Amino acid sequence: MNKKAIIAGHICVDITPVFPNNTKNDIRELLQPGKLIHVGKADVHTGGAVANTGLAMKFLGADTMLMGKVGDDAFGHMVLDILKEHGAAEHMLISPELSTSYSVVLAVPGIDRIFLHNPGANDSFRSEDIPEKMLEEAALFHFGYPPIMRSMYENDGEELLKIMMRAKKAGTATSLDMAAIDPDSDAGHADWEKILARVLPYVDFFVPSAEELCFMLDRERYLSWQARAEGRDMMETLDIEKDIKPLADRCLDLGAKIIVIKCGKPGMYYRTAGKEDLAGIGSKAGLNPLVWSDQEGFEKSYIPEKVLSGTGAGDTSIAAFLTAMLEGCPPKECLQLSAATGACCVTSYDALSGLKSFDFLRNKIRQGWKKNE
Numbered sequence: 001m002n003k004k005a006i007i008a009g010h011i012c013v014d015i016t017p018v019f020p021n022n023t024k025n026d027i028r029e030l031l032q033p034g035k036l037i038h039v040g041k042a043d044v045h046t047g048g049a050v051a052n053t054g055l056a057m058k059f060l061g062a063d064t065m066l067m068g069k070v071g072d073d074a075f076g077h078m079v080l081d082i083l084k085e086h087g088a089a090e091h092m093l094i095s096p097e098l099s100t101s102y103s104v105v106l107a108v109p110g111i112d113r114i115f116l117h118n119p120g121a122n123d124s125f126r127s128e129d130i131p132e133k134m135l136e137e138a139a140l141f142h143f144g145y146p147p148i149m150r151s152m153y154e155n156d157g158e159e160l161l162k163i164m165m166r167a168k169k170a171g172t173a174t175s176l177d178m179a180a181i182d183p184d185s186d187a188g189h190a191d192w193e194k195i196l197a198r199v200l201p202y203v204d205f206f207v208p209s210a211e212e213l214c215f216m217l218d219r220e221r222y223l224s225w226q227a228r229a230e231g232r233d234m235m236e237t238l239d240i241e242k243d244i245k246p247l248a249d250r251c252l253d254l255g256a257k258i259i260v261i262k263c264g265k266p267g268m269y270y271r272t273a274g275k276e277d278l279a280g281i282g283s284k285a286g287l288n289p290l291v292w293s294d295q296e297g298f299e300k301s302y303i304p305e306k307v308l309s310g311t312g313a314g315d316t317s318i319a320a321f322l323t324a325m326l327e328g329c330p331p332k333e334c335l336q337l338s339a340a341t342g343a344c345c346v347t348s349y350d351a352l353s354g355l356k357s358f359d360f361l362r363n364k365i366r367q368g369w370k371k372n373e
Contacts (some may be wrong), residue, residue: 003139003326004063007054010122010145011068012101013075014047016349019108045350046082049144052315052351055086059355060323069093069121075100095121107309112233123150127162135170139284142175147187157195164202173285175205178212192216201255204281207318209262213247235264240298244269262314267300291330299335300371302343312351317342
């Protein structure tokens with residue numbers, strides 16, 4: 001496959017302490033002040049959309065160019081060394097004045113992950129950091145995690161809008177992924193409905209999680225989801241017709257062309273615009289509007305062999321979706337490979353160790369890989 005893809009945005013170091021399988025899964029009882037919690041060896045890897053999605057696409061056969069920003073510090077050198085092992089450090093930016101972003105990922109068995117996050121150099125990423133020549137060479141531009149990159153949500157998303165407009169002007173297909181938002185942070189007080197209204201007309205593939213999207217577009221609905229879940233995984237309590245479809249409708253109204261909403265363990269909801277809207281994606285990506293237009297459905301997730309951590313599962317599932325799209329696969333196969341990749345990712349503590357090739361996944365699907373009901 002000779003179509004180039006730029007994966008830009010947020011990158012960090014993920015530090016994941018390994019909890020024993022017999023750890024109590026009531027987080028209120030587990031994380032008590034003054035309590036000593038015994039954990040195992042920490043799993044330390046690159047994280048964020050640039051590393052997770054970019055390296056996964058590279059593993060799956062895509063020609064990727066990774067672009068993020070790190071500091072000239074120990075974590076930054078760690079990130080660059082890991083990317084160099086994959087031949088993917090060439091386009092990274094180094095800021096001597098800033099620190100490298102890191103996350104402490106609490107992946108307690110039986111509950112959703114909790115992140116302690118420092119955005120670091122990601123906050124200073126700007127449109128001018130992306131060379132025009134790279135955009136002109138790329139068939140796809142994917143940007144990840146603007147909610148944890150200050151420059152992307154300040155001024156009603158002006159900088160994010162500049163980036164997506166530049167990519168579209170270069171004839172490049174665009175993709176946008178989001179991230180969880182701390183309600184008490186500056187990002188939590190940003191007007192995300194206004195930001196999305198400005199940006200989504202320039203987004204071809206919009207691939208947020210249901211939780212992220214609902215927080216941004218319908219805070220009242222989001223709070224009702226929280227109350228209904230009563231501390232459980234919110235995603236497992238959702239109703240596709242009542243909860244997810246209205247969000248997808250809103251995204252189409254705002255201008256997104258192809259929507260994939262990640263719904264955690266249950267699977268992924270997808271929706272596409274009409275063929276006239278899809279014609280605007282551009283020829284470099286090679287997407288056929290006749291095949292992709294007016295599609296809708298829910299792709300259930302595959303049952304993984306084991307579950308160690310959900311870290312990177314959403315990113316790598318989107319990596320598979322985008323890679324398959326660039327390879328010319330029809331929508332249904334793109335979503336199957338996406339769901340299958342997510343099921344492989346959760347078998348490891350990091351985002352990449354559990355991944356399998358498309359040939360392996362296609363064979364396992366043909367052999368009757370069971371899905372969650």
